[in-house]
Amino acid sequence: MPLVRVELPAGKPAEYRAAVGEAIQQAMHAALKVPLQERFHIFTEHAPADLVIDQTYLGIERSVDAIVVQVTLNEGRDAEVKRGFYRTLADGLRERIGLRPEDLVVNLVEVKRENWSFGNGEAQLV
Structure with missing residues (x-):
């Protein structure tokens, strides 16, 4: 069950x-083989001065439409699986909203199940 945070420019419609x-x-x-029904997403919109994403880091040309997707998930997936996720996500966002792959920054945060x-004040996964 990942927890997803999306940081994006202000003014985007609900759709x-x-x-x-x-x-x-x-x-x-x-x-990542996450069940479709396990959805925990948090969207935060930012004014231009509050969403600072280097527009040329690593030689990648980003626009003012760049977004950051941070996924907190259980540890244990290998680099190949993670690369597949990055590519699948970039392709899906290009298809659905026309987001350029250059405008997608992804960060995976792996945690132990007891976190x-x-x-109910319980640790359901341990």
């Missing part, structure tokens, strides 16, 4: 956010 969420969920399902509580 845009929904399409981003659907692309993320489909990519996690296809590449989750889904309610």
